[in-house]
Amino acid sequence: MSRKNETPVLVLSLLITLGLIGGVAWWFTRGLFSGQNGAQSNSSLNSQTGNGQASFTDRSSTGTRVLNPQSAAAEKLAGAQAMANRNYTQAVTDFEAALQTNRNDPEALIYLNNARIGDQKAYTIAVSVPMATSTNPALEILRGVAQAQTQMNQTGGMGGIPLKVMIVSDDNNPTVARQVADALVKETEVLGVIGHFGSEATLAAAPIYEQGKLVMVSPTSTSVQISNAGNFVFRTVPSDRFTATALSRHLLNNLGKQNAAIYYNSASDYSRSLKDEFATALTSDGGQVVAEFDLNNSGFNALDTVKQASQQGAEALVLAANTATLDAALQVIAVNRRTLPLLGGDSIYNPKTLQVGGENAVDMVVAVPWVLLSNPQSEFAQTAKTLWGGDVNWRTAMAYDATQVLATAIGASPDRTGVQQNLASPDFSLAGATGTVRFLPSGDRNQAMQLVVVKPGERSGYGYDFVPLP
Known part of the structure; x- marks a missing residue:
């Protein structure tokens, strides 16, 4: 058979392969949630994405509900129920058990960290990711946030006050992102936001954060239009x-x-x-x-x-x-x-x-923006391998730096205005996983790819x- 005749067959084979991969993922996701009851699992978001029908309460969690449609192990669901009942000791036990089953689950680690905080005073940030629609990139981002939160709290937090993380599922949808931003602005305990994933969602949400004077730091949105999005918009990823x-x-x-x-x-x-x-x-x-x-x-x-x-x-x-x-x-x-x-x-x-x-x-x-193999022996890379059992990519590293950036600014001035002023200062500098983090007046990061x-x-x-x- 000639190469010319092979090409249509090659395309057909590729389409069949992609279809099979998607079909298996669909079956797997459906199978996880068949026959489950209770409010801890947000599988209902799968049928509501893209139209904003799910409420902010359904889309957000500090541990009382499981947002990842592909990870709802019994121990994790039990931990969420214990968190909802404010039984933090039991929640810690359940989330630890969930991580024993699957240590590569950043949502479970974030909830474990939050359970360990319990009702004590904490500084809260939110991370907005497309958990239901682009699960893999969402988990990559959450691994960076979870790793930074874990290290921060294990070393005394910010002046003795730990970092709490709220996860929000925004579908990477501009309409939903605007709704999420509006809700987060009204959540007065939230001192900063990591997100959003795609440039469209970030650009849609940016004016609301700007008006509400709540800092947003995106680890993954690269459109040049974000450079003009406002004084409360930053990013750790180069444009x-x-x-x-x-x-x-x-x-x-x-x-x-x-x-x-x-x-x-x-x-x-x-x-x-x-x-x-x-x-x-x-x-x-x-x-x-x-x-x-x-x-x-x-x-x-x-x-x-x-x-x-x-x-x-x-x-x-x-x-x-x-x-x-x-x-x-x-x-x-x-x-x-x-x-x-x-x-x-x-x-x-x-x-x-x-x-x-x-x-x-x-x-x-x-x-x-970053590749692990350029410095595989770095402290960040080695800690990531221990936590997750394998390599991480640039989205994880940029999210880690975004979390460190917010935590550093909050530690210096634990209010929304102070966070913005610290990040906008020409003196701000952070030794991050991806190198030194500094921001230009536009909120952009000046770093080569x-x-x-x-x-x-x-x-x-x-x-x-x-x-x-x-």
């Missing part, structure tokens, strides 16, 4: 401008190519931001974007777009997909079959890329790994 610069210079200086085709999602602020910033950076450096393809187009055909890109003189393909269009980006990887060099933004840094992309993803270069490349390996368990580019 898309840094990603675009890193990818453009690699294309020109390392690969010796000038012409690129770019894939993006027109419905995503993050994806459009990265596309525009890359086009600007490449043009400024002497190259050009010769074609643009919308992954969100209802008639999108990966094979046709790769052919068009080649016909228009593209020497490389740039994947500026967001999480929602990762599957479409994986189709591009498959049909390209390593013919043209591949570059990707941070959303491509996903285990699914290694699992589904496989051999076709080898040598693809992806820009990320790192490049990783897909190579055969065994760390991920899929036969391929993201490793630092030599």
Whole structure:
């Protein structure tokens, strides 16, 4: 069979594989909650996401309900019930048992930390994540928060006062994010917010935090529009401008190519931001974007777009997909079959890329804010491995730094105005997991991105790994 005839079969196989993965995940999630009763488990959010029907009480928890639809072990549910009954001693026992069953559960660790606090005085922050709709990225963020909270409270907290964490499930939906922000502003004990996940949700919520004078620190939202979101908006992750610069210079200086085709999602602020910033950076450096393809187009055909890109003189393909269009980006990887060099933004840094992309993803270069293998012996990396039993990624590290940032500011001035003033001060500096954290007047972090490349390996368990580019 010729390569030309193999390609449609390859695309069909990829679509079937993605469908099977989604089907198994659906079955698994349904199976976890079949036959369960009680208020501790928020499986009902799965049928209410995207329309804001679930109340803030249903979406938020400091331990009295389980928000993760994929983790509702009996011990964890028992711990939530004990927390609801204010039986904190029993809750500690139950959450410890849950972590013995699954130590890689940051929600359980956060609730355990909160149970240990009980009714004593604590400083409270919230973390808003897409628990029901993008569970894996949500857990990655929560691992960073949980690790920072654990270390903070084990070392005496902030002047002897521990850190309590409220988890909120926002579906990564702008409408829900606005509702969450409004509710958090009214929760007067909340002194700062970590979130949101996607740039669309962060941009939607930002004006409400600004008006309510409640600091938000995003560990993952990279759109350049966030730079103008207000005085109470910060982020520990560098903006898309840094990603675009890193990818453009690699294309020109390392690969010796000038012409690129770019894939993006027109419905995503993050994806459009990265596309525009890359086009600007490449043009400024002497190259050009010769074609643009919308992954969100209802008639999108990966094979046709790769052919068009080649016909228009593209020497490389740039994947500026967001999480929602990762599957479409994986189709591009498959049909390209390593013919043209591949570059990707941070959303491509996903285990699914290694699992589904496989051999076709080898040598693809992806820009990320932080990579564990650049310093695997660091205190943060070693503690993370002990806590979670494996490697963590940049979302965990950035969330860890966001938690440390808020805790440091709260420790200096435990009120909302004081937190903002501390972070906005030109003297603010924190030695974080990802390097020194300082904020520009815009609330942005001034830090270069790192490049990783897909190579055969065994760390991920899929036969391929993201490793630092030599």
